[in-house]
Amino acid sequence: xxxxxxxxxxxxxxxxxxxxxxxxxxxxxxxxxxxxxxxxxxxxxxxxxxxxxxxxxxxxxxxxxxxxxxx
Amino acid sequence: xxxxxxxxxxxxxxxxxxxxxxxxxxxxxxxxxxxxxxxxxxxxxxxxxxxxxxxxxxxxxxxxxxxxxxxxxxxxxxxxxxxxxxxxxxxxxxxxxxxxxxxxxxxxxxxxxxxxxxxxxxxxxxxxxxxxxxxxxxxxxxxxxxxxxxxxxxxx
Numbered sequence: 001x002x003x004x005x006x007x008x009x010x011x012x013x014x015x016x017x018x019x020x021x022x023x024x025x026x027x028x029x030x031x032x033x034x035x036x037x038x039x040x041x042x043x044x045x046x047x048x049x050x051x052x053x054x055x056x057x058x059x060x061x062x063x064x065x066x067x068x069x070x071x
Numbered sequence: 072x073x074x075x076x077x078x079x080x081x082x083x084x085x086x087x088x089x090x091x092x093x094x095x096x097x098x099x100x101x102x103x104x105x106x107x108x109x110x111x112x113x114x115x116x117x118x119x120x121x122x123x124x125x126x127x128x129x130x131x132x133x134x135x136x137x138x139x140x141x142x143x144x145x146x147x148x149x150x151x152x153x154x155x156x157x158x159x160x161x162x163x164x165x166x167x168x169x170x171x172x173x174x175x176x177x178x179x180x181x182x183x184x185x186x187x188x189x190x191x192x193x194x195x196x197x198x199x200x201x202x203x204x205x206x207x208x209x210x211x212x213x214x215x216x217x218x219x220x221x222x223x224x225x226x227x
Contacts, residue, residue: 025142028142029142032142032143032146033142033143033146033147033148034073034142034143034144034145034146034148034149035142036073036148036218037146037147037148037149040148046148048147049147052147
């Protein structure tokens, strides 16, 4: 897989469940990406761009570093 | 199945189907026009015009009719993978194109000698056409390699 995660881990799955068990589809639509990208993010197989990371953090109402952490 | 996977599979099916049709057309033309297989092989190349059907692959990139929500057809990850698949296709094309260009000259030099070596002008458009097919093939295979070959692989 060429689009690797560059050593970035995330808590998207946990945050989704803490926000009313939000589905991957819901999150994808709210940040304007495909559901497959959310799946790849949660699996740690893709490092998002900065704008996407900020959009995801805003959906959950937390800071970017609360969602993404570098090893 | 992701849009990119559908488009890649469509390209592979069109290219594969065209090759099968070509292999069927050679003996058919040979039998119909009472020519040898070698003589029929050149006019049968017209079958490769069907490769143009790959242009319909763009239809996969339309948003589904009546789709709700804000999910795009392509996002940043798709563009990244698309660019990498494109690079794989171009690299394969350029490698084979250079080998074919030098190889043709070397082969004719071997046959005719330095003073009489001339590359037939028809070789060049044939190389471009074959190169386009190689590019499409390599790009499609790379796309399916990145996304996975099955529908369930799309987000891997």
